[in-house]
Amino acid sequence: KKHKFWETQPVGQFKDVGDSSLPEGPIEPPTPLSEVKQEPYNLPSPYEWTTCDMDSEETCNEVYNLLKNNYVEDDENMFRFNYSKEFLRWALRPPGYYRSWHIGVRAKASKKLVAFITGVPARIRVRDEVVKMAEINFLCVHKKLRSKRLAPVMIKEVTRRVHLENIWQAAYTAGVVLPTPITTCQYWHRSLNPKKLIDVGFSRLGARMTMSRTIKLYRLPDSPVTPGFRKMELRDVPAVSRLLRNYLSQFVVAPDFDEDDVEHWLLPTDSVVDSFLVESPQTHEITDFCSFYTLPSSILGNQNYSTLKAAYSYYNVATKTPLLQLMNDALIVARQKDFDVFNALDVMENQSFLKELKFGPGDGQLHYYLYNYRIRNALTPTELGLVLL
Numbered sequence: 527k528k529h530k531f532w533e534t535q536p537v538g539q540f541k542d543v544g545d546s547s548l549p550e551g552p553i554e555p556p557t558p559l560s561e562v563k564q565e566p567y568n569l570p571s572p573y574e575w576t577t578c579d580m581d582s583e584e585t586c587n588e589v590y591n592l593l594k595n596n597y598v599e600d601d602e603n604m605f606r607f608n609y610s611k612e613f614l615r616w617a618l619r620p621p622g623y624y625r626s627w628h629i630g631v632r633a634k635a636s637k638k639l640v641a642f643i644t645g646v647p648a649r650i651r652v653r654d655e656v657v658k659m660a661e662i663n664f665l666c667v668h669k670k671l672r673s674k675r676l677a678p679v680m681i682k683e684v685t686r687r688v689h690l691e692n693i694w695q696a697a698y699t700a701g702v703v704l705p706t707p708i709t710t711c712q713y714w715h716r717s718l719n720p721k722k723l724i725d726v727g728f729s730r731l732g733a734r735m736t737m738s739r740t741i742k743l744y745r746l747p748d749s750p751v752t753p754g755f756r757k758m759e760l761r762d763v764p765a766v767s768r769l770l771r772n773y774l775s776q777f778v779v780a781p782d783f784d785e786d787d788v789e790h791w792l793l794p795t796d797s798v799v800d801s802f803l804v805e806s807p808q809t810h811e812i813t814d815f816c817s818f819y820t821l822p823s824s825i826l827g828n829q830n831y832s833t834l835k836a837a838y839s840y841y842n843v844a845t846k847t848p849l850l851q852l853m854n855d856a857l858i859v860a861r862q863k864d865f866d867v868f869n870a871l872d873v874m875e876n877q878s879f880l881k882e883l884k885f886g887p888g889d890g891q892l893h894y895y896l897y898n899y900r901i902r903n904a905l906t907p908t909e910l911g912l913v914l915l
């Protein structure tokens with residue numbers, strides 16, 4: 527049976543796709559808290575649950591190393607995500623976070639961390655309903671413990687701990703098709719350092735292209751062209767919040783960011799998230815915003831390089847500057863910061879700039895999912911205003 531576990535869960539089932547008699551919204555009602563399982567699920571006997579305190583340098587190191595050696599690889603197993611410790615602390619400690627949702631599995635004998643899964647609270651709007659959800663991420667089982675069916679029990683355990691906080695929905699992404707995507711996104715890459723990308727096998731030299739012609743093709747100006755383009759600062763949080771809330775209101779699924787959320791998720795943090803805005807030199811009004819997060823990848827088996835420095839498009843709003851020009855300025859500052867590649871999904875209005883700014887299509891897809899919430903018809907990526915880390 528292909529989806530033995532997921533067919534037991536309150537998620538859209540493949541057999542229900544197209545059944546318009548099923549209402550949009552929660553699939554199962556909340557359970558009275560007294561009826562939520564009070565004790566953790568059973569793990570296979572050699573393993574035990576642990577809560578990972580990301581404030582602890584030692585524990586954060588263990589999580590970092592588990593992910594660095596065992597987390598998601600590309601389809602050709604040439605690259606593996608290498609989230610930094612600062613990034614993990616940022617991603618896992620947003621306003622209102624629960625330490626109990628940072629769940630590890632240790633081997634009882636060695637006390638080694640062998641698996642991990644996380645949730646963070648988020649308010650996600652679906653059409654005109656704002657729903658409290660958990661954003662589930664970083665599900666990782668050590669390579670040597672694969673197909674021991676640890677993932678289903680870890681998913682049940684994080685679900686149980688989310689239920690204990692009276693939250694009944696979740697959002698997550700995966701590179702694989704599970705029951706049932708609310709939308710499927712294509713990812714795109716824009717070369718910033720084409721020579722390195724070709725050296726490490728991330729890109730291939732185009733047909734009838736020389737290396738020098740390729741370097742010239744992707745060359746960018748030394749600095750942004752938009753007047754008033756600058757780094758976001760704390761004083762900008764109210765204006766950026768207004769700009770972003772207004773912009774995201776057009777999408778079917780999007781975060782319901784308040785100022786505390788904007789301060790956490792979008793204020794620049796070195797080597798984690800960069801954000802810029804356009805302040806009109808005449809009126810000092812903040813008219814545009816762009817941001818990207820830093821997610822390096824380990825390069826598996828290359829003599830000259832060990833790390834691919836990648837920027838991932840995050841939230842962008844253009845109300846006066848053309849989005850094409852704003853995103854080109856984002857590429858320019860990413861190149862200035864020595865990123866090798868700028869990645870983006872075809873969500874929101876990204877399709878309007880991808881080809882023109884010389885992004886090339888990636889070789890995979892990213893599927894978005896909601897847990898215990900039915901969307902009547904799958905969305906197009908342009909209807910999705912949610913970027914997960």
Ligand SMILES: COc1cccc(CC(=N)NC(=O)c2cccnc2OC2CCNCC2)c1
Pocket residue numbers: 598599600601605606607699701713714821823834838869870871890892914915
């Ligand atoms: C280049 O190094 C890689 C290392 C591991 C996997 C992949 C391919 C891949 N799976 N890429 C994405 O999922 C992806 C591509 C573009 C934008 N965001 C993405 O994923 C984000 C969001 C989901 N969580 C991982 C990071 C690439």
